[in-house]
Amino acid sequence: MRASRFHLATLKETPVDAEIISHQLMLRAGMIRRHAAGIYSWLPLGLRILRKVEQIIREEMDRAGALELLMPSFQPAELWQESGRWDQFGPELLRLRDRHDRDACIGPTHEEIVTDIFRREVNSYRQLPLNFYQIQTKFRDEIRPRFGVMRSREFIMKDAYSFDIDKEGMQRSYDIMDQAYINIFDRFGLDYRAVSADSGAIGGSTSQEFHVLADSGEDAIAFSEQGDFAANIETVEALPPRIERSAASAEMQTVDTPGMYTIEDLANGLGVSAQQCMKTLIVEAEDGGLVALVLRGDHELNALKAERLDGVASPLRLAQREQITATLGSDIGSIGPIGLNLKTIVDHSAAVVGDFVCGANQDDKHFINANWGRDCEEPVKADIRNVVDGDPSPGSTGQLKILRGIEVGHIFQLGQKYSESMQAAVLDENGKGIAPFMGCYGIGVTRVVAAAIEQNHDAQGIIWPAALAPFQLAICPINYHKSEVVKQATDDLYQQCLTRGLEVFLDDRALRPGVIFSDMELIGIPHRIVLSERGITAQQFEYKGRSDDSAQELPLDELKTFVDKLYPDQCAPG
RNA sequence: CGGGGUGUAGCGCAGCCUGGUAGCGCAACUGCUUUGGGAGCAGUGGGUCGGGAGUUCGAAUCUCUCCACCCCGACCA
Numbered sequence: 001m002r003a004s005r006f007h008l009a010t011l012k013e014t015p016v017d018a019e020i021i022s023h024q025l026m027l028r029a030g031m032i033r034r035h036a037a038g039i040y041s042w043l044p045l046g047l048r049i050l051r052k053v054e055q056i057i058r059e060e061m062d063r064a065g066a067l068e069l070l071m072p073s074f075q076p077a078e079l080w081q082e083s084g085r086w087d088q089f090g091p092e093l094l095r096l097r098d099r100h101d102r103d104a105c106i107g108p109t110h111e112e113i114v115t116d117i118f119r120r121e122v123n124s125y126r127q128l129p130l131n132f133y134q135i136q137t138k139f140r141d142e143i144r145p146r147f148g149v150m151r152s153r154e155f156i157m158k159d160a161y162s163f164d165i166d167k168e169g170m171q172r173s174y175d176i177m178d179q180a181y182i183n184i185f186d187r188f189g190l191d192y193r194a195v196s197a198d199s200g201a202i203g204g205s206t207s208q209e210f211h212v213l214a215d216s217g218e219d220a221i222a223f224s225e226q227g228d229f230a231a232n233i234e235t236v237e238a239l240p241p242r243i244e245r246s247a248a249s250a251e252m253q254t255v256d257t258p259g260m261y262t263i264e265d266l267a268n269g270l271g272v273s274a275q276q277c278m279k280t281l282i283v284e285a286e287d288g289g290l291v292a293l294v295l296r297g298d299h300e301l302n303a304l305k306a307e308r309l310d311g312v313a314s315p316l317r318l319a320q321r322e323q324i325t326a327t328l329g330s331d332i333g334s335i336g337p338i339g340l341n342l343k344t345i346v347d348h349s350a351a352v353v354g355d356f357v358c359g360a361n362q363d364d365k366h367f368i369n370a371n372w373g374r375d376c377e378e379p380v381k382a383d384i385r386n387v388v389d390g391d392p393s394p395g396s397t398g399q400l401k402i403l404r405g406i407e408v409g410h411i412f413q414l415g416q417k418y419s420e421s422m423q424a425a426v427l428d429e430n431g432k433g434i435a436p437f438m439g440c441y442g443i444g445v446t447r448v449v450a451a452a453i454e455q456n457h458d459a460q461g462i463i464w465p466a467a468l469a470p471f472q473l474a475i476c477p478i479n480y481h482k483s484e485v486v487k488q489a490t491d492d493l494y495q496q497c498l499t500r501g502l503e504v505f506l507d508d509r510a511l512r513p514g515v516i517f518s519d520m521e522l523i524g525i526p527h528r529i530v531l532s533e534r535g536i537t538a539q540q541f542e543y544k545g546r547s548d549d550s551a552q553e554l555p556l557d558e559l560k561t562f563v564d565k566l567y568p569d570q571c572a573p574g
Numbered sequence: 575c576g577g578g579g580u581g582u583a584g585c586g587c588a589g590c591c592u593g594g595u596a597g598c599g600c601a602a603c604u605g606c607u608u609u610g611g612g613a614g615c616a617g618u619g620g621g622u623c624g625g626g627a628g629u630u631c632g633a634a635u636c637u638c639u640c641c642a643c644c645c646c647g648a649c650c651a
Contacts, residue, residue, distance in 0.1 A: 011601090014585095015586085016585095037643070146644090262650060263651090279651070281649075281650085292651095295649085300649050301649060318649090321650095321651090324651075330651095332650060332651035359651070476610095478609075478610060479610095511612090512610085514609095516611090517610085517612085518611070
């Protein structure tokens with residue numbers, strides 16, 4: 001591709017409303033443009049990358065025996081009413097009505113459609129197992145779309161659905177997809193982790209997420225460095241500490257703590273560690289009342305664990321400040337478990353702390369040297385916190401390490417939820433109708449592109465892994481339009497690359513070298529060759545890999561073989 | 575949805591308080607010079623000042639209203 005024939009649409013300035021680096025770089029590189037909140041066009045450069053991602057997915061899905069099809073975005077309401085999700089789904093489901101006043105939606109996912117296809121097309125267990133997939137545009141009317149294509153309303157997803165006659169078959173299909181996903185993410189060339197996850201509202205027993213690791217990731221994942229345990233932090237059990245509670249050493253006292261509202265204030269103000277302080281959170285109870293949850297000051301509440309507790313409202317809701325002050329008589333910031341007239345549940349780690357600091361349930365007062373069992377009743381204990389770095393790994397050896405990730409893939413076992421509600425049955429060998437066991441498998445295609453950038457960039461721009469790069473090699477001639485020798489050498493090299501099927505980008509624009517270099521680095525092409533009059537006179541060309549610190553000068557007569565060696569796969573044999 | 579904020583040229587912004595008919599930088603276009611890290615000079619084009627209503631002789635500016643977009647939303651107890 002010649003730059004002069006391409007729509008290279010780079011921006012020098014960073015658009016103000018792009019908060020995260022991938023969004024900024026995608027806009028600056030001219031990959032995407034926004035039309036409305038969470039609605040983007042993919043410009044030619046961005047689309048090339050998107051297609052790379054899709055192609056890898058397609059090849060590996062095909063290899064795993066899945067069959068590609070294409071389902072509609074516009075979906076009739078009847079199917080959603082059959083599955084029951086027309087009423088269950090919140091406002092994320094974009095509903096609309098056609099000219100005949102028929103209800104419909106723009107599909108956020110395709111279980112209903114694929115089940116409808118299945119029940120019309122498949123009648124016999126002999127046709128199973130079966131796995132249909134598509135790469136298609138989804139629409140979810142997010143409350144707050146942000147981070148560019150990371151969380152947009154319209155996005156491209158690969159979704160696959162497997163059908164089996166029994167659970168064992170479903171497990172086999174799931175395992176095949178698990179392996180296919182590993183192959184896909186390996187081929188992307190990204191640093192990722194597969195972790196076990198909460199199956200959430202979709203149901204089913206087994207579920208795994210695939211996360212691209214990046215410090216900016218919205219999810220925390222925990223894994224054992226010694227064992228093979230890895231899971232989304234929201235699902236990880238915090239094992240109760242093995243140690244006994246430390247003994248009380250002093251009488252409980254009340255101290256004045258004006259202006260100290262947070263654990264940090266308190267720890268600094270009293271000169272104790274956050275671990276020594278109790279964090280008391282007030283949440284809504286099922287019956288409309290309140291429940292107190294007590295954590296060690298340095299720990300965080302795990303909402304999933306908390307909402308499963310007896311008596312706690314699900315989904316978890318923190319109590320309104322007004323309700324707290326009205327019920328307890330003291331403001332938030334001074335609440336503690338001692339003398340608190342509420343159902344109280346204490347995290348295991350908080351329950352072994354002796355001589356702790358906690359709110360005194362009077363404004364601007366805290367207790368010090370408080371002790372469980374002495375100053376109040378023995379606590380009701382539960383696991384309600386997120387695990388932290390260094391916690392013991394459940395079901396495995398070693399300690400947990402916490403990393404941040406971006407969820408780009410999720411595989412589930414659905415069971416018979418949709419096949420039963422939508423009456424999709426096949427006949428088994430005895431001629432009896434059986435609702436098949438389904439699995440569903442998603443990859444956020446557009447999100448993979450953004451995640452790849454979050455993980456791989458520098459001050460100059462994007463650094464694509466080779467498998468996702470829009471072009472493999474940038475040829476940057478200096479004075480292409482002035483120097484006949486430069487033009488000659490450049491055209492020769494360009495022609496050679498085209499012949500070899502190499503995806504090459506020739507920047508033949510009549511621009512100053514600095515502009516060309518900056519653009520090539522911004523759009524992240526992995527390799528760069530510079531041809532200049534100066535170099536050619538010295539019988540040299542310059543090469544620089546995108547993440548190399550500096551360029552190297554190499555003999556001009558090795559240029560052809562050098563390029564061939566860069567891409568052995570793409571070179572013609574011999 | 576609640577709270578806060580912003581809408582002026584493709585992008586980034588000033589002008590608004592104190593009303594007088596719109597400006598800067600980048601980008602674009604033309605010409606000349608320049609050519610190894612986002613050039614210089616000269617010139618050109620481009621704006622319903624988010625929409626509507628109102629006040630006024632006169633509104634980007636004041637008032638009302640609608641819209642769009644952005645940010646924050648529980649770890650604080």
